[in-house]
Amino acid sequence: MLSNLLRATVLGAAALIATGFAASTVFAAARDYKFVFVSAQPTGTGKTDVTVRLVHTADNKPVPDAVIFQTRADMGPEGMPTMAVPVTAGSAQQPGLYRFQAETSMAGTWALTLSAKVQGESETVTGVVNFPAAK
C-alpha cells in the first residue's frame, strides 16, 4: 500500500518534469525567431504595403522560405484592438523578407500579427510588428 503510493508520487513527479521540459522547448523555439519591421508604404487610399524581415535571433540572419499561414492587422497600438482589417500576402523582394498589403482604413499605428512555419522547426513562430499607416 505504502509502496504503491510512493510509486505513484514518483511517477507524478516524473510526469511533471517531462511536462516542464516540453514547455521550455516550445518557448525556446518561439524565442529563436523574430519578425522585424522593415518598411511601410501607402499604396493608394486606405492601403499600406508592409515589409517585415524574419530573423534567427541568435545570429540575426534572415530566414527564407517560411510559410506565413496567419496574418492579422489591427489598431491595438492605438487602443482599438477590435479594429481589424484584411491583409493579403505579396511577393517579397529578397529572401527573408515578407511583404503584405493591409487595408488600413484609418491613419495611425497598426499591429501586424504573424504566424509562420519555419523549415526545420516544428513549433509555430509568432510575432507582432507595429507599422504606421497614413489615411
Ligand SMILES: [Cu+2]
Ligand atoms: Cu482605428
